[in-house]
Amino acid sequence: MEIRGAVPTAGLTDGVVTVEDGVVASVTAADAPGSSVAPGTVILPGLLDIHCHGGGGHSFATTDPAEALAAAAYHTAAGTTGVIASLVTAAPEELLRQVRTLAPLVVAGQLLGIHLEGPFLAAARRGAHAPWLLRDPDPALVADLLEAAGGAIKIVTVAPERPGAAPVAAMLRAAGVVVAFGHTDAGYDCMARALAGASGDGLVTHLGNAMPALHHRAAGPVAAALAAAADDAASVELIADGVHVDAGFTRLVFAAAAPGRVVLVTDATAAAGMADGDHVLGPLRVTVSGGVARLTAEGEAGAGGAIAGGTSTLLRVVATARAAGVPLADAARAATAAPARVLGLSASRGALAPGMDADLVVTGENLGLRRVMHSGRWLE
Numbered sequence: 001m002e003i004r005g006a007v008p009t010a011g012l013t014d015g016v017v018t019v020e021d022g023v024v025a026s027v028t029a030a031d032a033p034g035s036s037v038a039p040g041t042v043i044l045p046g047l048l049d050i051h052c053h054g055g056g057g058h059s060f061a062t063t064d065p066a067e068a069l070a071a072a073a074y075h076t077a078a079g080t081t082g083v084i085a086s087l088v089t090a091a092p093e094e095l096l097r098q099v100r101t102l103a104p105l106v107v108a109g110q111l112l113g114i115h116l117e118g119p120f121l122a123a124a125r126r127g128a129h130a131p132w133l134l135r136d137p138d139p140a141l142v143a144d145l146l147e148a149a150g151g152a153i154k155i156v157t158v159a160p161e162r163p164g165a166a167p168v169a170a171m172l173r174a175a176g177v178v179v180a181f182g183h184t185d186a187g188y189d190c191m192a193r194a195l196a197g198a199s200g201d202g203l204v205t206h207l208g209n210a211m212p213a214l215h216h217r218a219a220g221p222v223a224a225a226l227a228a229a230a231d232d233a234a235s236v237e238l239i240a241d242g243v244h245v246d247a248g249f250t251r252l253v254f255a256a257a258a259p260g261r262v263v264l265v266t267d268a269t270a271a272a273g274m275a276d277g278d279h280v281l282g283p284l285r286v287t288v289s290g291g292v293a294r295l296t297a298e299g300e301a302g303a304g305g306a307i308a309g310g311t312s313t314l315l316r317v318v319a320t321a322r323a324a325g326v327p328l329a330d331a332a333r334a335a336t337a338a339p340a341r342v343l344g345l346s347a348s349r350g351a352l353a354p355g356m357d358a359d360l361v362v363t364g365e366n367l368g369l370r371r372v373m374h375s376g377r378w379l380e
Helices: 065-077 092-107 139-149 165-174 188-197 220-230 247-256 314-323 328-333 337-343
Strands: 002-007 012-020 023-029 042-045 047-052 080-087 113-116 153-158 178-181 202-204 234-238 262-264 277-281 284-289 292-295 360-363 369-374
Touching (some): 042 328, 047 065, 047 153, 047 314, 047 337, 065 080, 092 113, 092 139, 139 153, 139 165, 153 165, 165 188, 220 234, 234 247, 247 314, 262 314, 314 328
Parallel strands (some): 002 042, 047 080, 080 113, 113 153, 153 178, 178 202, 234 262
Antiparallel strands (some): 012 023, 042 360, 277 284, 284 292, 360 369
């Protein structure tokens, strides 16, 4: 099977992607101009979202496998051919039940893995996490979660300033888990030390959100993260949806970071793809207005109004980054090759090259979705 169009991640303005037996056989320049390609056709690798809580009215924070699969299906149909199921802060017994529900889906290849965004977060930067459930990093709880997951947990977010963060981070890395630092009130030095301890494999959870703002006399964790990303020593998530960060910040992050160190994510919740109105995120109530999700004002004391996850698909995030001035090839790689690198999947996912899984997205010139191929098959 041959698919023809521009392949920006391969540097081709007119290329042909050949698929055989579920893998990419070749990616070449078209032999000659012709009419076999629809005008403005763009071919991207299948997108990979490493920070996603749900979509289409369905949540990953569930004990019902069908609900988790429905959330994944919503994003797959929108061009995200691989997704990490992110879980918000919950009571330990509830987290364990959710992890046990999701782990078999990871084994079956229906999810890329599990991301625990809590409960080891800073109360002052909790965002849309229940404050009464936050706790210091706990080796016993981590051991229980790792055992329940059987290798399915791929990312855990930790506030580096919380007592016990360093040994728990080391424990997680020894188990093959990527430690993401975020939801933090840390200063520059604390974040810099935490990322240095990750030996190049560190990740920052949604840079700029749920952390002190960048300031020229108090550079804070944002500057530490950008410095590490510039040195090719850490990767940074960016919710470039036009809500969580603006166009200027998006351009700054891409300009500062070394190639491949920006990871576009959605932070999407069950409200993604749904109409404005009332929703939930974990135990907290959320109101979506104009496509922006915030904690309901009459919610938990002091928490009303905080942004409560995203409502975009990853393809829309790529389009928004492009509109902010990021070259399409760079924006696309930040949603494909960069997350594949974080997860250690670069040999099979995240690029259009011979031998890679045949996951791809066909769009129009303005990135309007046309078709999605997953494992060599077009989705209906």
